[in-house]
Amino acid sequence: EVRLVETGGGLVQPGGSLRLSCAASGFTFSDHFMDWVRQAPGKGLEWVGRARNKASSFSTEYSASVKGRFIISRDDSKNSLYLQMNSLKTEDTAIYFCTRDSRSHYIDYWGQGTLVTVSS
Amino acid sequence: QSALTQPASVSGSPGQSITISCTGSSSDVGGQNYVSWYQYHPGKAPKLMLYGVSNRPSGVPDRFSGSKSGSTASLTISGLQAEDEADYYCNSYVNSSTLWVFGGGTKVTVL
Numbered sequence: 098e099v100r101l102v103e104t105g106g107g108l109v110q111p112g113g114s115l116r117l118s119c120a121a122s123g124f125t126f127s128d129h130f131m132d133w134v135r136q137a138p139g140k141g142l143e144w145v146g147r148a149r150n151k152a153s154s155f156s157t158e159y160s161a162s163v164k165g166r167f168i169i170s171r172d173d174s175k176n177s178l179y180l181q182m183n184s185l186k187t188e189d190t191a192i193y194f195c196t197r198d199s200r201s202h203y204i205d206y207w208g209q210g211t212l213v214t215v216s217s
Numbered sequence: 218q219s220a221l222t223q224p225a226s227v228s229g230s231p232g233q234s235i236t237i238s239c240t241g242s243s244s245d246v247g248g249q250n251y252v253s254w255y256q257y258h259p260g261k262a263p264k265l266m267l268y269g270v271s272n273r274p275s276g277v278p279d280r281f282s283g284s285k286s287g288s289t290a291s292l293t294i295s296g297l298q299a300e301d302e303a304d305y306y307c308n309s310y311v312n313s314s315t316l317w318v319f320g321g322g323t324k325v326t327v328l
Binding site for chain 1: 317
Protein backbone atom coordinates (compact mmCIF):
# COMPACT_ATOMS: atom_id res chain seq x y z
CA GLU A 98 0.00 0.00 0.00
CA VAL A 99 1.38 3.39 -1.01
CA ARG A 100 1.67 5.76 1.94
CA LEU A 101 2.83 9.36 2.04
CA VAL A 102 3.05 11.01 5.46
CA GLU A 103 3.88 14.69 5.81
CA THR A 104 5.31 16.20 8.99
CA GLY A 105 6.82 19.49 10.06
CA GLY A 106 3.94 21.91 9.75
CA GLY A 107 3.21 24.56 12.33
CA LEU A 108 3.02 28.25 13.12
CA VAL A 109 5.82 30.50 11.89
CA GLN A 110 6.23 34.26 11.70
CA PRO A 111 6.45 36.12 8.41
CA GLY A 112 10.01 36.05 7.14
CA GLY A 113 10.71 32.82 8.98
CA SER A 114 11.63 29.35 7.75
CA LEU A 115 10.17 25.88 8.07
CA ARG A 116 11.11 22.46 6.74
CA LEU A 117 8.50 19.91 5.79
CA SER A 118 9.21 16.21 5.41
CA CYS A 119 7.35 13.48 3.59
CA ALA A 120 7.96 9.83 4.44
CA ALA A 121 7.08 7.47 1.62
CA SER A 122 6.45 3.75 1.80
CA GLY A 123 4.84 0.95 -0.18
CA PHE A 124 6.61 1.65 -3.48
CA THR A 125 10.07 2.13 -4.98
CA PHE A 126 10.56 5.77 -4.07
CA SER A 127 13.62 6.23 -6.26
CA ASP A 128 11.63 5.39 -9.39
CA HIS A 129 9.24 8.32 -9.06
CA PHE A 130 9.18 12.07 -9.45
CA MET A 131 7.58 13.68 -6.39
CA ASP A 132 5.67 16.94 -6.06
CA TRP A 133 4.43 19.30 -3.37
CA VAL A 134 0.95 20.76 -3.78
CA ARG A 135 -0.75 23.20 -1.39
CA GLN A 136 -4.22 24.42 -0.54
CA ALA A 137 -4.64 27.83 1.04
CA PRO A 138 -7.69 28.35 3.29
CA GLY A 139 -10.82 28.58 1.17
CA LYS A 140 -8.83 28.25 -2.04
CA GLY A 141 -8.16 25.59 -4.63
CA LEU A 142 -5.07 23.46 -5.07
CA GLU A 143 -1.79 24.96 -6.23
CA TRP A 144 1.26 23.10 -7.48
CA VAL A 145 4.37 24.15 -5.52
CA GLY A 146 7.21 22.20 -7.05
CA ARG A 147 8.80 18.94 -8.18
CA ALA A 148 11.80 16.80 -7.39
CA ARG A 149 12.83 14.44 -10.16
CA ASN A 150 14.70 11.22 -9.53
CA LYS A 151 18.35 10.22 -9.97
CA ALA A 152 17.77 9.25 -13.61
CA SER A 153 16.82 12.89 -14.19
CA SER A 154 19.72 14.23 -12.16
CA PHE A 155 17.53 15.07 -9.16
CA SER A 156 16.47 18.22 -10.99
CA THR A 157 13.75 20.44 -9.54
CA GLU A 158 11.02 22.78 -10.75
CA TYR A 159 9.10 25.45 -8.85
CA SER A 160 5.99 27.53 -9.31
CA ALA A 161 6.56 31.23 -9.84
CA SER A 162 5.02 32.01 -6.44
CA VAL A 163 7.71 30.14 -4.49
CA LYS A 164 10.73 30.17 -6.79
CA GLY A 165 13.78 31.56 -5.02
CA ARG A 166 12.27 31.00 -1.56
CA PHE A 167 11.47 27.28 -1.42
CA ILE A 168 13.84 24.37 -1.99
CA ILE A 169 12.73 20.81 -2.68
CA SER A 170 15.07 17.92 -2.04
CA ARG A 171 14.90 14.18 -1.61
CA ASP A 172 16.85 11.42 0.09
CA ASP A 173 16.22 8.16 -1.71
CA SER A 174 18.12 6.22 1.00
CA LYS A 175 15.47 7.36 3.48
CA ASN A 176 12.49 7.31 1.09
CA SER A 177 11.90 10.91 1.98
CA LEU A 178 10.97 14.17 0.29
CA TYR A 179 11.60 17.58 1.80
CA LEU A 180 10.39 21.14 1.36
CA GLN A 181 12.57 23.88 2.81
CA MET A 182 10.49 27.05 3.02
CA ASN A 183 12.32 30.34 3.55
CA SER A 184 11.22 33.99 3.64
CA LEU A 185 7.71 32.84 4.40
CA LYS A 186 4.79 35.14 3.67
CA THR A 187 1.27 35.15 5.08
CA GLU A 188 0.04 33.97 1.69
CA ASP A 189 2.06 30.77 2.11
CA THR A 190 -0.43 29.70 4.78
CA ALA A 191 -1.83 26.44 3.49
CA ILE A 192 -2.09 22.70 3.84
CA TYR A 193 0.92 21.21 2.09
CA PHE A 194 0.50 17.84 0.37
CA CYS A 195 3.21 15.44 -0.69
CA THR A 196 2.27 13.70 -3.93
CA ARG A 197 3.60 10.99 -6.23
CA ASP A 198 3.81 11.34 -9.99
CA SER A 199 2.55 8.22 -11.73
CA ARG A 200 5.15 8.55 -14.53
CA SER A 201 2.24 9.00 -16.93
CA HIS A 202 1.48 12.70 -16.53
CA TYR A 203 -0.85 12.49 -13.54
CA ILE A 204 -0.54 12.47 -9.77
CA ASP A 205 -1.69 9.13 -8.43
CA TYR A 206 -1.14 9.34 -4.65
CA TRP A 207 -1.38 12.06 -2.05
CA GLY A 208 -0.59 12.36 1.61
CA GLN A 209 -3.07 13.80 4.10
CA GLY A 210 -1.17 17.06 4.28
CA THR A 211 0.40 19.19 6.96
CA LEU A 212 -0.79 22.67 7.90
CA VAL A 213 1.57 25.63 7.72
CA THR A 214 0.38 28.89 9.24
CA VAL A 215 2.38 32.05 8.63
CA SER A 216 1.26 34.72 11.04
CA SER A 217 2.62 37.20 13.54
CA GLN B 218 -0.58 29.83 -15.39
CA SER B 219 -4.18 30.56 -14.36
CA ALA B 220 -6.20 28.03 -12.45
CA LEU B 221 -8.72 25.93 -14.30
CA THR B 222 -12.34 27.06 -13.87
CA GLN B 223 -14.81 24.84 -12.05
CA PRO B 224 -18.27 25.64 -10.65
CA ALA B 225 -18.12 26.30 -6.92
CA SER B 226 -20.89 23.85 -6.14
CA VAL B 227 -23.10 21.21 -7.71
CA SER B 228 -25.89 19.30 -6.01
CA GLY B 229 -28.16 16.40 -6.77
CA SER B 230 -30.47 13.88 -5.18
CA PRO B 231 -29.48 10.27 -4.62
CA GLY B 232 -29.67 8.33 -7.86
CA GLN B 233 -29.41 11.38 -10.06
CA SER B 234 -26.53 12.28 -12.35
CA ILE B 235 -24.42 15.39 -12.01
CA THR B 236 -21.67 16.83 -14.17
CA ILE B 237 -18.77 19.04 -13.10
CA SER B 238 -17.04 21.10 -15.76
CA CYS B 239 -13.40 22.13 -15.83
CA THR B 240 -12.43 24.83 -18.30
CA GLY B 241 -8.89 25.66 -19.24
CA SER B 242 -7.09 26.73 -22.38
CA SER B 243 -5.26 25.36 -25.37
CA SER B 244 -2.10 25.36 -23.22
CA ASP B 245 -3.46 22.82 -20.79
CA VAL B 246 -6.83 21.04 -21.00
CA GLY B 247 -7.30 21.73 -24.69
CA GLY B 248 -3.79 20.90 -25.73
CA GLN B 249 -3.43 17.33 -24.48
CA ASN B 250 -5.31 14.46 -22.86
CA TYR B 251 -3.72 14.68 -19.42
CA VAL B 252 -6.73 15.73 -17.34
CA SER B 253 -7.27 14.03 -14.00
CA TRP B 254 -9.89 14.36 -11.26
CA TYR B 255 -9.54 14.05 -7.50
CA GLN B 256 -12.05 13.54 -4.70
CA TYR B 257 -11.19 15.32 -1.49
CA HIS B 258 -12.69 14.96 1.94
CA PRO B 259 -11.02 17.63 4.12
CA GLY B 260 -8.66 16.05 6.57
CA LYS B 261 -8.04 13.06 4.34
CA ALA B 262 -5.74 12.43 1.41
CA PRO B 263 -7.19 13.42 -1.97
CA LYS B 264 -8.09 10.38 -4.05
CA LEU B 265 -7.52 9.93 -7.77
CA MET B 266 -10.85 9.28 -9.52
CA LEU B 267 -10.00 9.68 -13.21
CA TYR B 268 -6.83 10.15 -15.24
CA GLY B 269 -6.11 10.69 -18.91
CA VAL B 270 -9.54 12.38 -19.20
CA SER B 271 -11.63 9.23 -18.83
CA ASN B 272 -9.62 6.38 -17.32
CA ARG B 273 -10.64 4.99 -13.93
CA PRO B 274 -8.04 3.62 -11.52
CA SER B 275 -8.72 0.23 -10.02
CA GLY B 276 -11.36 0.45 -7.31
CA VAL B 277 -13.15 3.57 -8.58
CA PRO B 278 -16.80 2.79 -9.35
CA ASP B 279 -17.90 2.99 -12.97
CA ARG B 280 -20.46 5.59 -11.86
CA PHE B 281 -17.62 8.04 -12.37
CA SER B 282 -16.87 8.96 -15.96
CA GLY B 283 -14.99 11.67 -17.78
CA SER B 284 -14.94 13.41 -21.12
CA LYS B 285 -13.41 16.39 -22.86
CA SER B 286 -14.50 18.78 -25.55
CA GLY B 287 -12.06 21.45 -26.66
CA SER B 288 -10.67 23.13 -23.55
CA THR B 289 -13.40 21.88 -21.21
CA ALA B 290 -13.22 18.58 -19.40
CA SER B 291 -16.12 17.09 -17.48
CA LEU B 292 -16.62 14.63 -14.65
CA THR B 293 -20.00 12.91 -14.48
CA ILE B 294 -21.24 11.01 -11.47
CA SER B 295 -24.15 8.75 -12.34
CA GLY B 296 -26.39 7.22 -9.69
CA LEU B 297 -25.27 9.75 -7.11
CA GLN B 298 -24.71 8.29 -3.63
CA ALA B 299 -24.37 9.91 -0.23
CA GLU B 300 -20.71 8.86 -0.06
CA ASP B 301 -20.00 10.93 -3.18
CA GLU B 302 -20.45 14.13 -1.18
CA ALA B 303 -17.01 15.74 -1.26
CA ASP B 304 -14.89 18.36 -2.98
CA TYR B 305 -13.73 17.52 -6.50
CA TYR B 306 -10.71 19.02 -8.20
CA CYS B 307 -9.63 18.79 -11.82
CA ASN B 308 -6.02 18.93 -12.85
CA SER B 309 -4.13 19.19 -16.11
CA TYR B 310 -0.52 18.55 -16.94
CA VAL B 311 0.93 21.58 -18.68
CA ASN B 312 4.59 20.96 -19.56
CA SER B 313 7.83 19.80 -17.99
CA SER B 314 8.53 23.17 -16.35
CA THR B 315 5.11 24.41 -15.28
CA LEU B 316 3.91 20.89 -14.54
CA TRP B 317 0.40 21.09 -13.13
CA VAL B 318 -2.54 23.45 -13.06
CA PHE B 319 -5.56 22.77 -10.88
CA GLY B 320 -9.16 23.83 -10.81
CA GLY B 321 -10.60 25.83 -7.93
CA GLY B 322 -12.64 22.86 -6.73
CA THR B 323 -16.33 21.96 -6.77
CA LYS B 324 -18.29 21.05 -3.67
CA VAL B 325 -20.72 18.24 -4.45
CA THR B 326 -23.73 18.05 -2.17
CA VAL B 327 -26.08 15.08 -2.10
CA LEU B 328 -29.49 16.40 -1.17
